[in-house]
Amino acid sequence: MFREGPRVLGQLGNTYIVCEVKDGFMLVDQHAAHERVVYEGLREGYSASRVEVQEFLVPYNLELSGKEAGVVAKRADQFQRLGIQLEHFGGNTFLMRSAPALLGNAEWDTLIADLVGEMESGPVDDQAVLDKALTVMACHGAIRAGKRMSVDEMGELLEQLNRMNLPTNCPHGRPIFKHFTYGELERMFKRVV
Numbered sequence: 363m364f365r366e367g368p369r370v371l372g373q374l375g376n377t378y379i380v381c382e383v384k385d386g387f388m389l390v391d392q393h394a395a396h397e398r399v400v401y402e403g404l405r406e407g408y409s410a411s412r413v414e415v416q417e418f419l420v421p422y423n424l425e426l427s428g429k430e431a432g433v434v435a436k437r438a439d440q441f442q443r444l445g446i447q448l449e450h451f452g453g454n455t456f457l458m459r460s461a462p463a464l465l466g467n468a469e470w471d472t473l474i475a476d477l478v479g480e481m482e483s484g485p486v487d488d489q490a491v492l493d494k495a496l497t498v499m500a501c502h503g504a505i506r507a508g509k510r511m512s513v514d515e516m517g518e519l520l521e522q523l524n525r526m527n528l529p530t531n532c533p534h535g536r537p538i539f540k541h542f543t544y545g546e547l548e549r550m551f552k553r554v555v
């Protein structure tokens with residue numbers, strides 16, 4: 363769809379990327395697009411058993427509820443396989459020592475709470491549980507709507523999508539982009555009937 367690679371025209375409302383394509387233009391939802399990129403990256407890493415991790419210089423302190431602590435204690439090895447190293451510190455406190463590199467600087471408390479919610483239903487070897495866990499992580503790791511992006515960042519994101527053959531939906535099933543052709547514009551402006 364791209365001529366020689368994506369040509370970014372700008373960002374709308376700090377949420378949508380406007381991009382020129384061969385036969386018109388595209389509006390891309392930046393969160394949905396990045397979510398899909400992060401999801402695929404995590405899934406690839408997981409199936410190859412080598413999720414790229416960032417080790418924290420100072421471990422992050424997680425204060426969990428009793429119920430959450432129970433799930434984390436029981437599934438610590440599975441969190442580890444997802445790239446999240448959690449170590450019991452006493453009571454309901456856990457030290458988080460690493461996270462997948464793809465997640466950047468997510469909000470760890472809510473990420474772990476959401477992950478626990480998915481992982482209490484079963485082990486991550488279960489395809490459905492793994493899918494949900496990866497979706498949760500991708501959502502937390504993805505660029506938010508409302509975040510200003512530079513032209514380079516937008517171009518890089520579109521390149522990544524292009525390499526994945528322009529997937530149409532985010533892991534939640536929402537559309538990633540909307541394509542407008544010159545044909546549609548011509549009809550819209552009554553240049554043709």
Ligand SMILES: [Zn+2]
Pocket residue numbers: 393397500501502504
């Ligand atoms: Zn999301």
